[in-house]
Amino acid sequence: MPEQLHCLIVDDEPPAREVLKRYVEAIPSLVLVGECENAMQALSFLQQYPVQLLLLDIRMPVLMGTDFIKTLSHPPQVIFTTAHRDYAVEGFDLNAVDFLLKPISFERFLKAVNKVLQKNALDPAPPVSNFTVPEPVLSEAPAFLYLRIDRKMVKILLNEVFFLESLKDYVRIITVNGPLLVRQSLSSLEEMLPEQEFVRIHRSFIVARRHIRAYTHETMEVGNNELPIGRLYRNEVLKLL
Template sequence: MLELKPIRCLIVDDEPPAREVIRRYVQEVPTLHLVGECANAVQALTVLQQQPIDLLFLDIRMPQLDGTTFLKTLKNPPKVIFTTAYAEYALEGYELDIIDYLLKPVRFDRFLKAVNKACAPAASQPSFAAVTAAPAETLSQADEKRSDSFVYFRADRKMQKVMLHDILYIESMKDYVKINTTLGTIITKQSITSVESMLSEKQFVRTHRSFIVAIDKIRSYTNELIEIDAAEIPIGKLYRNGVLKILS
C-alpha cells in the first residue's frame, strides 16, 4: 500500500474553542500531522520561519493583524484554508488563491472536503481523504448508504457508541442534549450545535433551536410539526423554510 507523506498543519485562530474543533478534526485524519497552534498572526509567522508547514488553517478576523492581511505578507505561503464565521469574506479569500474556506461552526464532513481539495494537485498520488475517508465529492452519499456509521457521546462516565441509523431525534436540555434512539435515550453534557456539527446534513435536519431530527425517521409533517414515532417535534419559524425545502 502506498504510504502517504504526512501533511504538516498549523492552526491560527485567536479563539481557543475554534482551535479545539480544528485540532480534533486534524487528529481524526491519520495523514494530517499537527505541528502547532497559534493565537495570532505574529506567533504564526515565527512558526513558519522555523519549520516547514504544508497546510495552514487560518482565521480571518483576529486582533492586531487579520488573516487576509497576514497572508498577503507571506512571500511563499503554504496552502491555506480560511476558517471564519463571516461568509462575506469568502470572495476576498479566493482572490488570495486560498484552497477553501470553512464557515464556523465547522462540520467534519466539510472539513474533509476542504482538506481533500488541498491535496488535489498531487496528481502522482491519491489524495489522503480518499484513503482515510470517502472521496470528498461522494462523502455525503456514502454516509447515507452506510449502515455502520456511528458517533460517540460521553455518558455515564464513558464514551458510548451510537449508530446513526438508530437515532430518531435529538433534543436540547439547556447544558445537556438527549439523544433519542430506537434502543433508548442517552443524555450527554454537550451543546446541540456541537452535536449538529457531528452529523451529516443529508441524514439530519435542525428543525428548531432545540431539536434535530433524522430525516428518514419522519412519519409525517405539517408546517409546524414533525411526527417521529409518538413524538411531535416543533418546526421553529427561523428553520421552517429550510426544513420544508428539504422535506419537499
C-alpha cells in the same frame, strides 16, 4: 480510525497558541506538527514538512496572515483566527474554510474543524509525500460530526441520527445505537448540520429527513417516535416536505 490531519498553528501570541494547542489535542482527527510565531517561520516550516490544515492568525508582525496565504502557490486548508472582525471578508475571499473571532470557544473551533473533516470526506486529498497516509476511500463517505460526550470526542455518523431533542443545557441525540447526551445548545448544533438532511420542526426538535415515516400538520413520525410540529415552524416544514 479516520485519517489524521497534520495541522500547524501560526500566531504571534503565546496564550493564543496555547488555547489552540489544547483544542487540537482534544480532537482525535487532528495532530499538531508544529507552531510558529510569524509567517516567515511558517513559510520555512511548510517548505520542509507537509501540512494539511493551517490555524492562522491574521494580524502579525512583518507579514499579515492574509498576505502570507497569497504568497503560497498551493496553500493548505486554512482556518483564520483573529481578534479583528474587519478581516472576515478578506479571509473568506481567500477560500478559508472558516474565520474564528478571538476569544475562540471550543464549541466554535469544533464547528470549524467539522467543516474541514466533512469537506475532506467528500473530496479526499491525495496522499502527501514524506509521511504515510491511508489511501483515499473511493466510496462516498457518510457525513459526520465529532462531539464532546463524557469527556471524549465521539464520532457521530449523521445518517444514523433519528432526531435531536433540546433538554435545557443539553441536547439528546437519538441514534440507531441509542441516545447520546451533549452539553450544547440545539441552535449551535443546528448550524453544524447539513440543512438538506435535517429540518427543525419545533423549538425543541430537529429531525433527520431520511428517517421521517409520516407526518400531519401537527405531528411527525420519526423512527418509532411521534414528535410535535411547532406552530411557528409548521409552514416551513410542510413547504420542505
